[in-house]
Amino acid sequence: MLTRIVRLGDDRFAIDLDDDERALLVRLVDSLRDMLLEGPSDATRRLFPPAHANDAKLEAEYRELVGDTILEKRLADLDVVEASASATELDEAALTAWLGAINSMRLVLGTNLDISEDLDVGALTDDDPRLPGLALYQLLTEYLGEIVDALAGWDPRRRLL
Amino acid sequence: MDDRPWVVIVWNDPINLMGYVTFVLQKLFGYAYEHAEKLMLDVHHKGRAVVSNGTREKAELDVFRLHEHGLWATMQHDA
Numbered sequence: 001m002l003t004r005i006v007r008l009g010d011d012r013f014a015i016d017l018d019d020d021e022r023a024l025l026v027r028l029v030d031s032l033r034d035m036l037l038e039g040p041s042d043a044t045r046r047l048f049p050p051a052h053a054n055d056a057k058l059e060a061e062y063r064e065l066v067g068d069t070i071l072e073k074r075l076a077d078l079d080v081v082e083a084s085a086s087a088t089e090l091d092e093a094a095l096t097a098w099l100g101a102i103n104s105m106r107l108v109l110g111t112n113l114d115i116s117e118d119l120d121v122g123a124l125t126d127d128d129p130r131l132p133g134l135a136l137y138q139l140l141t142e143y144l145g146e147i148v149d150a151l152a153g154w155d156p157r158r159r160l161l
Numbered sequence: 162m163d164d165r166p167w168v169v170i171v172w173n174d175p176i177n178l179m180g181y182v183t184f185v186l187q188k189l190f191g192y193a194y195e196h197a198e199k200l201m202l203d204v205h206h207k208g209r210a211v212v213s214n215g216t217r218e219k220a221e222l223d224v225f226r227l228h229e230h231g232l233w234a235t236m237q238h239d240a
Binding site for chain 1 (some may be wrong): 174175176177178180181184189221225226228229230231233234235236237
């Protein structure tokens with residue numbers, strides 16, 4: 001498999017996506033942005049988890065403290081991806097925004113697909129309605145893995161530093 | 162005023178990539194790769210792991226940063 005995202009140097013990363021992939025990312029940005037701007041929903045709940053599992057009062061205080069900061073960060077990440085969707089090279093700040101945006105897309109998609117540890121993709125029939133979503137989920141998984149490898153500077157399979 | 166220390170727990174979820182979780186723990190807490198990987202494996206195999214501890218303010222900041230990165234984290238008093 002060709003690697004699409006690689007580190008070129010200290011603050012430079014090559015982005016080797018074709019036009020279809022770039023257009024897809026822009027569509028995903030628009031879609032997630034719309035969802036986030038609509039307010040809390042089942043689909044995006046995984047992006048705003050609770051801090052206090054068993055204390056409603058403390059949780060309310062935490063929410064008051066945090067406000068819209070996380071929402072704004074997610075929207076800012078999407079803006080960066082949209083603005084740099086045709087770029088062939090990114091700096092670390094931009095690639096980190098891509099990481100955040102793609103991880104958010106993957107969390108929402110995974111929630112919608114009800115991904116679980118024991119989902120057996122191979123057992124799905126050809127007409128299973130989840131297949132297109134799962135193919136997209138797999139693509140986002142590949143992007144995410146490549147971005148992590150590029151940013152971290154190590155290959156987890158080889159454990160080089 | 163409750164001065165008992167707090168712990169920050171990261172919970173397993175079937176979506177986040179193991180390599181991504183390790184990367185985030187290294188990035189946010191400055192852990193060495195091996196330590197971050199061990200915490201990630203604890204999350205994956207045991208369902209949860211304590212990733213940091215301290216005052217309520219520190220725990221809230223750590224939870225916030227973990228949430229920003231898409232991890233599922235909560236805070237509670239150290240048992």
